[in-house]
Amino acid sequence: MDKPKAPIDYNNAVITIKGLEKSFDDYDVLRGIDLELYQGENLVVLGRSGTGKSVLIKIISGLLHSDKGVITVLGQDINKISDKEMQELRIRIGFSFQNSALYDSMTVRQNLEFPLVRNRKGITRKEIDDAVESVLDAVGLSQTINQMPSELSGGQRKRIGIARTLILNPEIMLYDEPTAGLDPITCIEINELINEVQQKYKTSSIIITHDMTCAKQTGDRIAMLLDGQFQREGTFDEVFDTMDERVKPFFDYNFIQ
C-alpha cells in the first residue's frame, strides 16, 4: 500500500542530533549519531534488537541522558535547558511506548484525561470531554472509553497509547516498536494510523522498528542503525538496494518471515 504523501519542509529540522554517544557501563550503544528530522517527515529507524534504537528516542525525550553530543529538539538544546523547560518541551513531544504503558489502575477515559488535566490548568470539563472524544475518534476506539487497559487487546492498547499522546497535540511523535507483538493485520492498521496521525495532526515522527512492512508503509526516509551508527539512509528502496552484507540479510530475513 502506498503511503499518502505529506508535505515535508526540508528547510525546517525539528530535531537535529550531532555526534551523539551513549554507553552503558562498558558497552558503547551509540557511537556518534548524526540525525535530522524534518517538519512533517516520518523517519523510520531500523536495526536489530539491542542496537540502541529505543535508547535514541529516550535520549530525545529526555528519559535518558547522552554521554556526548548535541541534541536540539524544536530549537532547544536539551542538554542545556532547565528541568522546567524540559517539562514544557516534553508536552510538545508524544512518546508511544512499546508496551503502550497505559496506567493500569485507570480506565481508558482516565488515561486520556491524565496528561490533559495535569498540563492544561483551568481546562473545563467540556473541553476535556471533547478532547477525549476527538482522540478516541481519531484512533477509532470510542466504544472503549470506560474499559480498563486489561480488557483491551494488544492492538487496542497501542491505539489508546497513541491517543494519549495525541491529546496534548504534540508536534513530534516518537514511536517505539509500534507493531511489536501484533498480528499482521493489526500491524497494517497501526501503520495506517501512524500515517493518519501524520496527516491529521501535522506531526513529524521517528518510528523505531525492525518490522520491514512498517518501515515501508510509514517511512518517508529510512535510517539503518548498525554498530551504534547510521550505516545507510534514504528511501526504503535506496536503503535496501545494496549488497552490504550487514544490511542485506536483514531485508531478506524480514520478507522471508
Place this chain on the structure above:
Amino acid sequence: MDTENSTALQLKKKAKKPKGKITTFFVSLYNIHKFILRFFKEAFMPPFEFKEIVRQCYEVGVRSFTLISLTGFIVGLIFTKQSRPSLGQFGATSWLPSLVSIAIMRALAPLVTALIAAGKVGSSIGAELGSMRVTEQIDAMEVSGTKPFKFLVCTRVLATTLTVPILATYTGFIAILGGYVNVATNEGTSYSTYMQQVFDPLSFTDFTASLIKSVVFGFTIGIVGSYQGYYSTKGTEGVGKAANGAVVTAMFLIFIEEIVIVQITSWFR
C-alpha cells in the same frame, strides 16, 4: 527518567559489580539518603497533590483497617489473658487494666500497627511502583509532563506518615477493648471502672511518644516501599523483589527505630 533518578539507577548498577558487599551497602545508603532528601525537597514545594494524598490516605486506611481491627482486639485480649496468672500470683489482678494500657499505648499499638501496615501497605507500594517502573508507566508519566516522583512517591509517603498514627491510635483503643472483654469476663469489672483504670496511669508523654513513634514508622513504611518500587529493575522478578524488600527492610527498620525511640523517651520520664 530525570537526572537524579538516572544517577541513582546508574549507581545501583555499579553497586551490582563485584566490588564487595561493603561498597554495595554504602552505595545503597547514599541512594536512600538522596531519595529521602529529594522527598523533602519535592513534597513541600508547590504545586501540592492534595487530591492524590487524600486518595492514598484512604487507600492506606482501607487496606489495613480490617486486619488492624482484628489484630488489635486479639492482642489486647491475649495480652490480658497471658498477664493474669503472673499478676494473680501476687494478688494483683486489679492492676491488669493499668498494665494493659501502658503496654498497649507505649509499645504494642504503634508496633503492631506499623508491622501490619508494612506487610499490607509497604508491600503494596513496592509492588505497585515496581510494576509501574517495569511496564514504563513511570516513564510515560514523565514524558507527558508530570513529575512522577512528586505524584507517586511524595503522595504515598505523606499518606503513610499521616495515616499510620491514626491507625495506631485506633489499634490502641481496640486493643484496650479486647482487654476489657477479658477483664469483664473474669473479674466482672464495669466498663467505666475499667476505662478509669486504663487512663489513670497514662501520661501526656506516653501519648506523645506513641504518636511520634507512629509518625516515624509511617514515614519509614512509605519511603522504603517507594524506594524499592521506584528503582525496581529486572521485570516481574524485580517487582517481587521490590515488594519483598519493602516489607523486610521496613520491618527491620521499625524494630531499630522502636529501640531508639524507647531509649530517647525514657530520658523524659
